[in-house]
Amino acid sequence: MKLRSQPVSPRGLVVVIALTLLAASACERPATGPHHPVDQLDYPVAVTADPSGEIVWVTSGNFDLAWRGGAVLAVDVKDHSFLTAQSDEGDVPVGAEIGSFPGPLELLEREGRAVAGYVLSRTDAALYQVQLSGDPAAPVVTCPGGTRADSGLMSCPAESALDDVPYTDADDESQTLDLGTDPYGALVLEGQADTPALLLTGAMVEGTVGIFELGEEGTPEALASLDITGGLLDFAANPLTGRIYASHKFSNAISVLAIAPRDPQQPSAPVELEKLGNIPLPSNLLSADHARGLAVSPDGRRLYAAYRAPSSLVVLDVSDKASNAPEERVLTKVAVHSRPSDVAVAPASHGLPELVYVSCYLGDRVDVVDPALGLVVDSIAVGDGPSGVAFLQNDELGVRRLYVANFHDQSMGVIELDPGSSAFHTQIAEVR
Secondary structure, eight states: OOOOOSSOOHHHHHHHHHHHHHHHOOOOOOSSSOOOOSSOOSSEEEEEEOTTSSEEEEEEOOTTOOSSSOEEEEEETTTOOBOEEEETTEEEESEEEOOSSBOOOEEEEETTEEEEEEEEETTTTEEEEEEEESOTTSOEEEOTTOEEOTTSOEEOOGGGSBSEEEEEOTTSOEEEEEOOSSEEEEEEEOOOSSSOEEEEEEETTTOEEEEEEEOTTOOEEEEEEEEOOSSEEEEEEOTTTOOEEEEETTOSEEEEEEEOOOOTTOTTSOOOEEEEEEEEOOTTTSOSSOEEEEEEOTTSSEEEEEEETTEEEEEEEOSTTOOSSHHHHEEEEEEOSSSEEEEEEEOSBTTBOOEEEEEETTTTEEEEEETTTTEEEEEEEOSSSEEEEEEEEETTTTEEEEEEEETTTTEEEEEEOOTTSTTTTSEEEEEO
């Protein structure tokens, strides 16, 4: 295990300075200066698996403020190259330049393909949206008001992003949806028979949740906002019950949300989000801060939550039969390496049980947890500062892998998850 000394590293100092600049100003990203590169990552924070099974999207953070903004860039899972697409303008990079200090990219899926994407910028306190068209495996990316940089990358202007969004509430009153301070986490809820597709956004400071309805082409329309607990960081949706969980950096509880049932007498009324309550965690189990990534098991019965005080993965029973007592909700707490960031679940397959992958920011590794055993069963060395993770399985391509944003290493790591491979549970490639 690599030991760390106390002084801040040069890269860590860059991040501290950038965070100070962010906190000290409410500026939008500059309109001049170099555009974000099309084939280079800059302090990546998150990875998103595309429903095509052929792409992963990397959110490049621009934490050193070297470029006009951050970016979302697509990487081909077959050869780990930055993708290009055929458009009316010729071959163009698959990606977009957005505001700095962005959060994870959330995708809207229609008939098995991504048609739109959404990412929040903390610098601009705004929501950026992109449209995806053409070949699902190499889509053309556009955005409202966007223009192509000399590199061919679509540049999305801050003035076309959504910040203070007007809307009409259920009482036909004019309102303004404020995304809040430091918006970061987002969640797309695919539409059901009686509800449209929705987008939730979360502000880290106030804990404001913004609710948007997504039109046929994915255009967000503001519906309302809901204030929950401050420090809001991540969302996870339960595929079985439809409940939505939210983690908070400064609270020893996980919020439970749900789409409110529609009044059969008012079927055209706007969709509403309600808070059902909290899942409090025992005070003797965790300190009251530093919650991070969340994930739900495919069967909807367990919630996996990464915590930093102490560094652990907490496994919670979220089935309908679960007790309301917090001590009985917690199935197990598994100690992991220092400062876990994100969580991804690989469902049981290929002779393996369901496994949970936890990126450990100061451990430079991804810990592998068997939730049934309540143990770390493997630990995978990766680049410096692993943050967001994403699982992707494409049986047609023979791909079963985990992708990790190595923040300080300024790379995306590719981890082999095929147990038949000699490289099982090792980082087999890095994309920079």
